[in-house]
Amino acid sequence: MFDALVIGSGMSGGIVAKELCERGLKTLLLERGRHVEHGTDYTDWMEPWERPHLDGIPEEEAARDYPIQSNCYAMTSATKQFWVKDSDHPYSTPEDRPFRWYRGFHLGGRSVTWHRQSYRLSQMDFEANAREGIGSEWPIGYDDLAPWYDHIENFIGVAGARDGIDTLPDGDFLPPFGMTDFEREFALKMKAAFPGRNFIHARTAHLSESRRHQEELGRGRCQARDICQSGCSYGAYYSSLSGALPAAERTGNLTIVTDAIVDSIQYDPQAGRVSGVRVIDAKTKDARSYEARIVFCNASTIPTAAILLASRSEAFPEGLANRSGMVGRNLMDHPSTFVSGQFEGGPKTYYRGRRPTTCYTPRYRNVTEPADFSRGFGIQWWGTRTPILDNGLAQSGIGKGLMEKARTPGAWRMVMVAFGEMLPNPKNRVTLHPTKKDKWGIALPHIDCSYGSNEQQMMSTAIVDCREMIESAGGRVMIESDPLAIPGEGIHEMGTACMGKDPSKSVLNGFNQSHDVPNLFISDGSAMASSACQNPSLTYMAMSARAADAAAGMLKANLI
Amino acid sequence: MIRQSAFSRREILRNSLISAGLVFAASGCSEPQSKPLGLSEERFAILAATSNAMLPGGDGTGALDAGLPRIVVDLLDEWASAQTRTGLVSAIDAIGALHSAGVGFSLADPTTQSRLLETHDIDMMDIEKQGDEGRWYLALKNLLIAGFYHSEIALNRELDWDHDPGGWTPSIPLTRATRVQFWNRG
Numbered sequence: 001m002f003d004a005l006v007i008g009s010g011m012s013g014g015i016v017a018k019e020l021c022e023r024g025l026k027t028l029l030l031e032r033g034r035h036v037e038h039g040t041d042y043t044d045w046m047e048p049w050e051r052p053h054l055d056g057i058p059e060e061e062a063a064r065d066y067p068i069q070s071n072c073y074a075m076t077s078a079t080k081q082f083w084v085k086d087s088d089h090p091y092s093t094p095e096d097r098p099f100r101w102y103r104g105f106h107l108g109g110r111s112v113t114w115h116r117q118s119y120r121l122s123q124m125d126f127e128a129n130a131r132e133g134i135g136s137e138w139p140i141g142y143d144d145l146a147p148w149y150d151h152i153e154n155f156i157g158v159a160g161a162r163d164g165i166d167t168l169p170d171g172d173f174l175p176p177f178g179m180t181d182f183e184r185e186f187a188l189k190m191k192a193a194f195p196g197r198n199f200i201h202a203r204t205a206h207l208s209e210s211r212r213h214q215e216e217l218g219r220g221r222c223q224a225r226d227i228c229q230s231g232c233s234y235g236a237y238y239s240s241l242s243g244a245l246p247a248a249e250r251t252g253n254l255t256i257v258t259d260a261i262v263d264s265i266q267y268d269p270q271a272g273r274v275s276g277v278r279v280i281d282a283k284t285k286d287a288r289s290y291e292a293r294i295v296f297c298n299a300s301t302i303p304t305a306a307i308l309l310a311s312r313s314e315a316f317p318e319g320l321a322n323r324s325g326m327v328g329r330n331l332m333d334h335p336s337t338f339v340s341g342q343f344e345g346g347p348k349t350y351y352r353g354r355r356p357t358t359c360y361t362p363r364y365r366n367v368t369e370p371a372d373f374s375r376g377f378g379i380q381w382w383g384t385r386t387p388i389l390d391n392g393l394a395q396s397g398i399g400k401g402l403m404e405k406a407r408t409p410g411a412w413r414m415v416m417v418a419f420g421e422m423l424p425n426p427k428n429r430v431t432l433h434p435t436k437k438d439k440w441g442i443a444l445p446h447i448d449c450s451y452g453s454n455e456q457q458m459m460s461t462a463i464v465d466c467r468e469m470i471e472s473a474g475g476r477v478m479i480e481s482d483p484l485a486i487p488g489e490g491i492h493e494m495g496t497a498c499m500g501k502d503p504s505k506s507v508l509n510g511f512n513q514s515h516d517v518p519n520l521f522i523s524d525g526s527a528m529a530s531s532a533c534q535n536p537s538l539t540y541m542a543m544s545a546r547a548a549d550a551a552a553g554m555l556k557a558n559l560i
Numbered sequence: 561m562i563r564q565s566a567f568s569r570r571e572i573l574r575n576s577l578i579s580a581g582l583v584f585a586a587s588g589c590s591e592p593q594s595k596p597l598g599l600s601e602e603r604f605a606i607l608a609a610t611s612n613a614m615l616p617g618g619d620g621t622g623a624l625d626a627g628l629p630r631i632v633v634d635l636l637d638e639w640a641s642a643q644t645r646t647g648l649v650s651a652i653d654a655i656g657a658l659h660s661a662g663v664g665f666s667l668a669d670p671t672t673q674s675r676l677l678e679t680h681d682i683d684m685m686d687i688e689k690q691g692d693e694g695r696w697y698l699a700l701k702n703l704l705i706a707g708f709y710h711s712e713i714a715l716n717r718e719l720d721w722d723h724d725p726g727g728w729t730p731s732i733p734l735t736r737a738t739r740v741q742f743w744n745r746g
């Protein structure tokens with residue numbers, strides 16, 4: 001019997017395992033995907049000409065095996081190993097309500113492929129549900145999480161600047177990746193034109209500088225290559241593989257088992273506790289069980305809901321920890337949209353290196369500026385000289401003229417991508433398909449999720465605002481997207497086992513502990529009671545560290 | 561202004577082939593069909609002449625130095641769906657059908673080939689008017705450009721490629737000698 005069992009080795013599960021191991025708990029980490037060796041299994045060594053098919057996935061293979069994943073910008077021939085084959089991992093949706101579920105089942109999960117944008121939530125975000133009477137009231141506030149944000153930022157390394165903005169609290173940052181001259185000019189012009197908005201450096205989980213404790217884990221300084229989703233042999237961006245798992249392993253308390261698909265969590269009605277999990281071996285399809293004194297479910301939002309719903313017993317006929325009926329409900333993502341524009345003139349400078357991040361404008365709607373919708377959006381933006389491989393270049397004729405254009409840094413372009421807050425709505429939910437099963441005999445998740453009028457209005461405003469900013473800075477809008485992408489495109493799915501004060505309306509208490517089962521904890525995105533508009537993974541990690549600390553304390557005090 | 565209907569939030573950052581304008585081809589991709597591999601000698605000759613006219617070497621580095629025709633044939637064989645391949649081959653055939661004073665494109669001298677391709681390029685880039693023919697020409701053109709600027713020789717000689725830049729420098733002077741660094745984000 002282990003002290004603790006963690007399901008999922010991704011962004012949140014990695015941190016849970018590390019924190020539990022560092023508190024002396026013998027911890028079993030179960031991962032459904034294959035083992036990935038940090039460094040040797042990466043493809044960051046590949047030169048562009050070594051990436052098969054100009055880094056594209058053969059079209060017929062994409063249509064056959066990756067009809068969903070191949071829509072993700074980060075899936076290329078060099079990163080293919082980090083995405084599931086949709087043909088092996090199906091799920092269902094209503095025909096008229098598609099959901100794009102991007103994922104990778106392997107050691108490290110999506111911490112290997114994320115874009116590393118890392119922002120804190122603020123007190124405003126934690127109060128929003130209660131203030132508006134929407135969804136579940138958060139049982140924690142910013143002050144509860146603040147020390148854990150510090151703890152995680154210090155561990156993972158976040159490059160950013162201290163900007164003094166209440167609604168985007170500062171943290172313990174490494175030096176930011178500087179703005180280009182064009183971006184600095186843009187920021188100054190915008191601040192003058194829109195005093196209620198802020199134009200700041202992005203905050204990104206990269207070692208712009210490395211500290212001793214990061215070097216001890218074998219992590220080094222970022223080289224500005226922007227090929228991070230191939231994996232980084234320098235360990236310069238944070239992933240479970242570069243950070244949490246080596247830290248957990250050096251305690252001697254960690255056991256990792258890969259190719260272990262948890263299909264259910266076992267409940268002991270006499271003890272009123274979970275006793276362990278049942279696992280299907282991904283390769284042999286054999287079933288086996290593991291036991292532990294506490295269980296953390298960190299399989300990510302949709303699988304976590306599916307595992308709970310599949311864990312039915314007499315005590316929990318509707319699924320484990322589901323006396324509230326809220327498991328699977330309130331699925332959220334971040335709606336996103338983008339506008340880009342071109343500028344004549346601008347600074348006569350260029351830049352060197354490929355900065356792996358952007359700049360950022362935190363939410364200002366319903367903060368310093370009013371809106372006819374609830375909540376708001378943040379904007380990631382960056383300036384670039386005309387890229388070489390797009391239709392713009394194709395419009396440059398042929399021959400020497402075309403080649404001259406290709407090698408000369410061109411006009412400055414501004415790209416603005418807005419991510420908005422999605423309201424919790426119990427109708428947006430994950431259930432289990434009544435009949436369809438995957439090749440391991442596990443019921444398929446059925447995802448029914450759509451954006452509502454608030455998201456529609458919010459993102460329409462985001463487009464107008466971005467257009468206005470580009471034009472008022474002297475640019476001409478070139479591309480504008482539809483206001484709403486397909487749900488799931490934000491790759492920030494969350495909310496299916498929400499925290500809350502009221503056990504009849506939520507699944508977890510303020511320590512990510514199940515209201516119904518005291519030794520069951522959930523600290524991946526499913527715990528989120530609201531989505532805010534900030535990229536969420538930093539919050540999952542902070543919650544995970546806090547929950548692991550609390551669980552270890554309760555275990556030591558024999559409370560669970 | 562372009563209005564993007566099927567937007568993926570970071571479509572703008574997508575891989576080279578997609579940003580090379582081939583997304584419309586991929587999205588029309590259906591069941592795999594068997595397809596003939598390789599290109600006939602005649603088509604290969606048209607492709608080689610097109611590559612050379614599009615990205616000429618002369619006293620610098622050009623498509624033929626990079627082995628571009630072979631790169632494109634490999635993409636047709638290994639990457640393109642049957643439908644994309646048919647479309648791209650139709651664009652090669654349309655160029656092959658160009659002629660000047662009774663001499664077909666592939667038999668014309670390089671100067672005439674450039675002139676013929678230049679005129680064809682201007683016609684075809686009016687995509688609204690040209691419809692599918694224009695779109696497949698644009699796809700072929702983008703594929704040639706992407707293939708060339710992914711090659712080792714073009715990246716190192718034409719552009720300023722450095723696998724490990726060593727860090728981020730947000731501002732350097734722009735001089736006549738400054739060259740674009742590779743990667744879609746500029």
Ligand SMILES: Cc1cc2nc3c(=O)[nH]c(=O)nc-3n(C[C@H](O)[C@H](O)[C@H](O)COP(=O)(O)OP(=O)(O)OC[C@H]3O[C@@H](n4cnc5c(N)ncnc54)[C@H](O)[C@@H]3O)c2cc1C
Nearest residue numbers: 008010011012032105109110115116117262300524535537
């Ligand atoms: C391209 C991309 C860009 C992104 N950019 C950002 C960004 O800039 N900022 C940000 O904050 N977030 C970003 N994200 C989102 C971020 O990756 C997720 O929020 C985060 O990884 C979620 O953490 P998690 O622990 O819940 O799940 P994951 O990291 O997905 O890990 C879940 C793990 O559980 C395993 N698992 C699943 N089911 C089972 C089972 N039944 N049994 C055993 N193991 C199981 C999986 O294999 C996986 O390893 C991005 C994601 C992608 C793909």
Ligand code: SF4
Nearest residue numbers: 222223225226228232
């Ligand atoms: S940009 Fe930095 S983090 Fe990304 S792959 Fe390069 S060195 Fe690694």
